[in-house]
Amino acid sequence: MRVNAPVTQAVRVLRRAKVAFDDHPYTYIPGGGTAQFAREMGVDEHLTIKTLIMEDDGHNPLIVLMHGDRQVSTKTLARHLGVKHIYPCDPLVANKHSGYQVGGTSPFGTRRKMWVYCQASIADLPTIYVNGGSRGYIISMCTADMLRVLQPVLLKFAQGGAERRPDTGDGSECKLGSERL
16 A cells, blocks of 8 residues: 555545545556556556446446457347447546546546446456556455445446456455455
8 A cells, every 4th residue: 555545535444335446646647547557557458447338329427347358239238228328428427427537547436326337257367457546556355245235237238359357366255465445
């Protein structure tokens, strides 16, 4: 844990839920996304989860969680949700819904309560890396804790490519270096 880690709304939510997590500050580069973090930290991008704020055709916002190295099939997601279209939100609209700045959006502690849809294969990972609520700030946590706190709807909506299992060490359990509650 670094001494000057940001205390974001996401951090507050995770502390209240008694979730252990580790801080991973990195150099934020506009447009660098999960690939920038994965390169800088030497982490498999598949374990780095992007948080996307999207809207359905009725302008209802939703949170979408996807592996960093995969894309969202908005057509597949729309079909699952029974709507005609799903669109990425304009960044200003996304900021308004989430309370976070695009590039620093966390699924935890959003300003507005939104449904959370998670690529089902994320649930199979022992540990994930996800934005902690600030640009240049990622946290790692046990996936089971993310599922417990967010209670997302698990669906398959990754675009193209075969499912893969990343190199996660022995893959049997979540291991964090520092307990932070």
